[in-house]
Amino acid sequence: MSSFTKASSSTSCSEEDTEQLRKGPWTLEEDSLLTRYVARHGEGHWNLLAKHAGLRRTGKSCRLRWLNYLKPDVKRGNLTPEEQFLILELHCKWGNRWSKIAQELPGRTDNEIKNYWRTRVQKQARHLKIDANSAAFRNVIRCSWMPRLLQMMKASSTLPQQVAGLGQQNSDSEQCASSCVSSSESMNNMSKISEFAEYQTSSSGITDNNEYNTVAKDCYYVDNSSCYGMETINLPSTSAVGDFMTADCHMADNNWVNDGFADGIWSMGELWELPLKGNL
DNA sequence: AAGAACCCCAACCGCTGAGAG
DNA sequence: CCTCTCAGCGGTTGGGGTTCT
Numbered sequence: 500m501s502s503f504t505k506a507s508s509s510t511s512c513s514e515e516d517t518e519q520l521r522k523g524p525w526t527l528e529e530d531s532l533l534t535r536y537v538a539r540h541g542e543g544h545w546n547l548l549a550k551h552a553g554l555r556r557t558g559k560s561c562r563l564r565w566l567n568y569l570k571p572d573v574k575r576g577n578l579t580p581e582e583q584f585l586i587l588e589l590h591c592k593w594g595n596r597w598s599k600i601a602q603e604l605p606g607r608t609d610n611e612i613k614n615y616w617r618t619r620v621q622k623q624a625r626h627l628k629i630d631a632n633s634a635a636f637r638n639v640i641r642c643s644w645m646p647r648l649l650q651m652m653k654a655s656s657t658l659p660q661q662v663a664g665l666g667q668q669n670s671d672s673e674q675c676a677s678s679c680v681s682s683s684e685s686m687n688n689m690s691k692i693s694e695f696a697e698y699q700t701s702s703s704g705i706t707d708n709n710e711y712n713t714v715a716k717d718c719y720y721v722d723n724s725s726c727y728g729m730e731t732i733n734l735p736s737t738s739a740v741g742d743f744m745t746a747d748c749h750m751a752d753n754n755w756v757n758d759g760f761a762d763g764i765w766s767m768g769e770l771w772e773l774p775l776k777g778n779l
Numbered sequence: 780a781a782g783a784a785c786c787c788c789a790a791c792c793g794c795t796g797a798g799a800g
Numbered sequence: 801c802c803t804c805t806c807a808g809c810g811g812t813t814g815g816g817g818t819t820c821t
Contacts, residue, residue, distance in 0.1 A: 522791075524815095546806070562807075563790065598809060613810070614788055622786090784820070791813075799805085 521555045525564055529554055533561055534569050567608045574606030578615060580651040586612055587620070587640050587648070 521529075536552035542565065545558030554561060567573065578586070582604055589600045595616075597609035604612065620640075624631035627639070 524789075543807085558806075559792090559808090560790075566808095567789075595810065609809075610789075617811090618787060782821090784818100786818075787816090789813105789815095792811085793809105794811100795807105795809080797805105797807085800803090 520557060522560070525568075529556070530564070530569055533565060537565060537569075563610075567610050572606050573608060578607070578611075580648045580655070582607065583615070584645060584648040584652065586615060587645055590616065590620075591637055591641065 525533075532552050532554055533548075536548060540548070540551075545562040547558075548554075549556050549558045549561045552561075556564075585604060586600060589603055593599055595613075597613045597616075601607055601609040601612050621631045623639075623644075624633075624636050627636070629636050629639075
């Protein structure tokens with residue numbers, strides 16, 4: 500991190516600038532100053548905040564530090580399968596709109612999601628030697644990765660509660676959860692989705708399948724308008740969940756999805772440790 | 780045990796859009 | 801309108817930690 504401190508050590512810039520502005524990692528003291536100032540005066544007006552709080556930082560830097568690290572509701576730790584699923588889903592829908600995606604994952608920052616995408620997801624694209632933004636890679640995600648995540652979600656038996664919780668942006672989460680599909684119904688749908696996962700990974704060629712498409716639409720986002728709270732996502736018509744069932748999942752050689760890709764994915768986490776067949 | 784390679788993520792940068800004057 | 805400032809967004813970087821050889 501020493502390079503980050505160049506502002507305080509460089510002599511090429513004006514002495515005044517190097518005196519006044521700090522860069523690089525935040526110290527505990529700076530964190531404390533920022534936290535106390537925000538607690539007292541609230542967020543916003545970052546440039547003024549930086550000045551009045553006695554921080555020798557840019558407003559930009561203060562804002563970033565607060566939003567990505569210091570803010571009390573920032574979640575730490577690994578992304579859950581549900582969160583990963585939602586990221587994949589929403590990225591299919593919105594592309595690199597990290598901030599927008601982050602809004603659907605309470606407690607997660609756009610930076611974190613962006614990092615996840617770049618370090619985990621794009622890595623797989625590189626391994627497969629395909630463009631991460633290509634339709635082919637999106638199909639891989641939809642046809643192989645997302646079903647695996649669904650299996651994990653089912654395996655941990657947390658889907659109904661967690662999916663209901665995801666996308667919550669305010670305190671009405673309980674109401675939302677209760678308005679979502681019942682646990683038994685959801686799990687019934689989950690088994691159908693698992694059937695689909697088994698179907699699509701065991702068949703030599705993945706094709707459109709209206710039955711499974713219907714299942715998919717019924718599955719995750721039953722009454723999604725109530726599940727997604729403020730900013731409703733019109734998932735049934737446009738979601739990647741629907742799409743991944745209807746997507747043209749023909750692969751030039753489907754085996755590479757089940758072999759090479761699977762290996763690569765598993766190596767990045769425990770996702771693929773779940774047996775694809777059985778245990779459904 | 781040590782060096783290399785890889786991974787993660789905090790923090791930076793440049794760009795853009797909105798709003799005020 | 802035009803210019804300026806600021807907040808916010810997405811892309812990129814690089815240090816530190818971890819895993820591999």
